[in-house]
Amino acid sequence: MPVDMPTVLLAIVVVACSMGSAVLVSGWRLPRPDGLALWGVGLLLLALGFVLFGLHGWLDMPWLLWLGNVLLSLSYALVLLALEHFHQRRCSPWMLAGPVWLVALLSWGFLHQPQWRVPAVDMVLLGQWCIVAASVFRCQTGPLERGRWLLLLGASLMGVVYLGRLWSQVMGWSQIDQLLLSQLPQVLTHFAGLAGLVFLTLGYVLMTKERADAEFRQNARLDALTGVPNRSAFLDTFQHVLAQAARGRWPVSLLMADIDKFKVINDTYGHLAGDAVLRAVAQRLQSGLRAQDTLGRYGGEEFLVLLPDTPMAGARTLAQHLRYSVEQMVVPWEGQSIAVTISVGVYGCIPDGVQDAQALIDRADQAMYAAKRAGRNRVEVADVALACA
Incomplete structure (x- = not known):
């Protein structure tokens, strides 16, 4: 046709x-x-x-x-x-x-x-x-x-x-x-x-x-304010790294960093200034990490840093470096300079494949509060064993 x-x-x-x-x-x-x-x-x-x-x-x-x-x-x-x-x-x-x-x-x-x-x-x-x-x-x-x-x-x-x-x-x-x-x-x-x-x-x-x-x-999967992984995305990554570490029998370390006297910053300069401080701290922490490390915002003014294949000694050294780096920076705000410090808790172990990420976060959180009680702007290490309990 x-x-x-x-x-x-x-x-x-x-x-x-x-x-x-x-x-x-x-x-x-x-x-x-x-x-x-x-x-x-x-x-x-x-x-x-x-x-x-x-x-x-x-x-x-x-x-x-x-x-x-x-x-x-x-x-x-x-x-x-x-x-x-x-x-x-x-x-x-x-x-x-x-x-x-x-x-x-x-x-x-x-x-x-x-x-x-x-x-x-x-x-x-x-x-x-x-x-x-x-x-x-x-x-x-x-x-x-x-x-x-x-x-x-x-x-x-x-x-x-x-x-x-x-x-x-x-x-x-x-x-x-x-x-x-x-x-x-x-x-x-x-x-x-x-x-x-x-x-x-x-x-x-x-x-x-x-x-x-x-x-x-x-x-x-990103925190809208700081641009780093949010809590849900961080926990997913953390659980995956724990499973890999358990199979390979290599150590995993975790840092819990909290901005000192963040409520005072909000009350003194306003919440927009507080947001600027959160962004600045996130950027400073991220700049001090390796490619395989993961920074996440856990909530409020708290950040978590996941360090795969890192023993406690290396994690403590990195925590001190990050603490000092944040201490040295100032956040400009409306003609003023806001000084910022962080308290860091460190926990590390060799995972055994049965624990979940939240249990390890709780250990790092306890160490961070120990740093707060000890005067802030410092690093404290949690008690550790050869394997995660």
């Missing part, structure tokens, strides 16, 4: 316009640099390009064909720019504008010579999709994987479109420039292009959704 090519062209225009408008609405005023607006504009330009191709088929006005090719190349450049924008990478202006200018020059120079214009322009457009595919390969993995593979599938289909057009010309089919002609090469390339368009847009939207979901899950 013959395929009505004007209907196929109309379908491409409707799909591109619909998806472009939906993407623009979805990305309207989003705070993240997702590049959705660029993607949506690119789809609309692609739709406009196919409208011009259709008008050229009916009106036989060569300049419409030239402008359609330019818009098509420009839409592909916006696809690449959106991807680079999504990953906050700089894209070479030559890589973006170069193909568009080349398509404009080739289309105009061979405007009345389709046997040269079509393969020359198709090769440039194929090159653009190779660049897009290379950009997708540079995307992050992990939670973005499904969207990335959909993008690769869409880019591959678009590449197949132009490879198919070039192959048709190599095989001697010289009517590939007549878009309204219902022949097998035209039908196949148009349907492949339509499918590629759908897969590309679905993949891009899925990438933005997966990144937003990943950020939401990450933020749900």
Whole structure:
């Protein structure tokens, strides 16, 4: 059954316009640099390009064909720019504008010579999709994987479109420039292009959704004020480290740090100043830790520091370093300087695989209160045994 090519062209225009408008609405005023607006504009330009191709088929006005090719190349450049924008990478202006200018020059120079214009322009457009595919390969993995593979599938289909057009010309089919002609090469390339368009847009939207979901899950595990893991996230990490330490029979140490006289700071300077102190202390503690250590906010003005594969002697030395580091800093607030100190309790052991994290936290908490009773701004070590009791 013959395929009505004007209907196929109309379908491409409707799909591109619909998806472009939906993407623009979805990305309207989003705070993240997702590049959705660029993607949506690119789809609309692609739709406009196919409208011009259709008008050229009916009106036989060569300049419409030239402008359609330019818009098509420009839409592909916006696809690449959106991807680079999504990953906050700089894209070479030559890589973006170069193909568009080349398509404009080739289309105009061979405007009345389709046997040269079509393969020359198709090769440039194929090159653009190779660049897009290379950009997708540079995307992050992990939670973005499904969207990335959909993008690769869409880019591959678009590449197949132009490879198919070039192959048709190599095989001697010289009517590939007549878009309204219902022949097998035209039908196949148009349907492949339509499918590629759908897969590309679905993949891009899925990438933005997966990144937003990943950020939401990450933020749900962080303390909103200090940016360090919250109590729930810290306990999950702590329990996991304890299980690993029990299997490997290596020591785990824990520090409980409490800001001294924090209520006095709030009463004297206000709660906003107290928030600033909490952030400053969290940053100072974090800066003194190793990559494998974990800092968490336990609640109020209390912080926990998890030290995997660290014996008590090393934990005590680190606790003294952190205490001294906090003592040396001042927190500026409305023209004043707020002095801060912390009291630190230390507990460490070799886990035996049966205790939970809370029991160890209680030991470190007792040591911290011993430091408070001993005069504050000091480190106290809890009684320890060879294994956790």
